[in-house]
Amino acid sequence: MITMSKKIPKILITGATGQVGGKALNYLLLQKDIEVIAAVRTQAKATVFHDKGIATVILDFDDDSTHLGAFEGIDRLFMMTGYTVDMLLQSKVLLDNARRSGIKHVVHLGACGPDDTTVGHWAWHQLVERYIEWGGFSFTHLRPQDFMQNLLSYGNKKAIIDGVINAYVDRASLSWVDVDDLAQVAALALAYPEKHAGKTYRLGYDAKTFDELAALMTAIIGKPFRYEALSPEIFLQAMQDSGAEMTYMGCVYNHWKRHAAGTIPNANETFDNFFEITGKKPTKWADFIQKHQAELDY
Template sequence: MNSQKILVLGATGYIGSGTVKTLANLKANVTAGVRDPSKAKELLISGAQVIKANMDQNQTELAKILSNYSSVYLVTPGNIDRTQITINAIQAAKQANVQYLLVVSVTCADNQDVLFGRQFNPIEKELKASGLKYGILRLPMFIDNVWGNNEPIRTHNTFYGPIDGDKKFVTVAVQDAALAAAIILQNPSKHIGKTYTITSDYKSSDDQAQAFSQALGKQIKYVNATFEGTKQALLKFMPEWQVDGVLELYKLIENNDFSQENYSNDFQQITGSKPTTNLSWMYQNFKAF
């Protein structure tokens, strides 16, 4: 099972580093491809190999690197040009005739009316047309985004968002997305041509507040900060194009869009494990809050 030589490209973000560490923990033969290896010491310590490789480098050069690996995971970057960058890497993988290519996508990839849909739909199409054996991991919003509310939860027992507290939506814990990817990459033959949606919980913001209250042993409340207020807060963490994309996801939630409400059992089917609920996530991280 662990004979696969696995390369994770885009290995320094939430999903990439989480997957590399999970694979290393499972004693897989995993290499992290990063732009600057000197900034990836944490991945080395976890037991992974680290090389300089990134999705937007010269296609022929990248193909040479990819040809050394049997399973490759493209973790689509948080870059405004991510469509073209990821397509470049898919074409390099085709040139290298990679045995299996797994790519991160989003739950709204079929929706051309939103930015993330317009970015990810061409990536999925390119992958499907590549002739390679492939898999797609569609992810919703991360429960781990609660880290952005760390200070108000610690100091004011409050967290904020742009929608009403009773609107339910799906989330994924980064550790669940990482485990699903790790299991697929180690044994890809069962996952050829599959599009999976990895979800961990389906709750409203008010439900989340209850879960956080239980885990932290203090009353946490959720406050609707409006779209404009949320935009100003998010601009501290990410560029404006990305903030606008995230706010479009919240608009989809507000409109009960299927892409934000579809709770899937794919995680359990792939891993045989129960997903990480909002409650169990906060129990794991309560010391920081």
């Protein structure tokens, strides 16, 4: 009697060299009976994965000639895009090729907001979500709120200097999520699509103003922290001076302005879905500050 071996699902992680993709990949490596593959843009970036025994494929969102080869044999895709307006075309072409390749399940890293959001770049991600659904994929949409890690570094720069926190939202209260928690949800949605297919997970578990965060850091770390609000115009000028892609960054600027003016509805909304998804409690700010005390200290 011949016994047919069960096919092991293959999961491709885009953004594997980044925070969310990299952490999701590490969580998936703890799962049994799946194969995890990291998508990289160049062979040079593949080295760190090869050293850990992790398979890689070359995938460039801007070069569709790389897509079909990267997708060969892939069953599930973790999809995240860059912070430019090009994400719209990149996502469409990538998904078209994913469909041609027979990929079944797509977990998409989107952005904040309810379905009726009027924040520009949040809405772009929702258009990508709709295209995923239109393409006939099984899907899980992830909509994280603001990342707690942004207080460690932002734009490849240390975010807090000598205890001073700067942000562009005046006294607004925001909803926050630990990237580690986001990555856990992404990994579970990829490992168990039968449990998470058709779901849109909004992920934000602790609402705080920057003044409240400064007070909490002062109490936990034992050194003074304070918040100094900056005008969104400073952000806009910095992006222009850096040569950033301004269609996207103009949306970010506008949403900072709206946060500061308090005109984004329910910007500090939190959700109670994390335990149901993971069986664990989400990270709150006190937990995060204690976990990263050495990085926040000065």
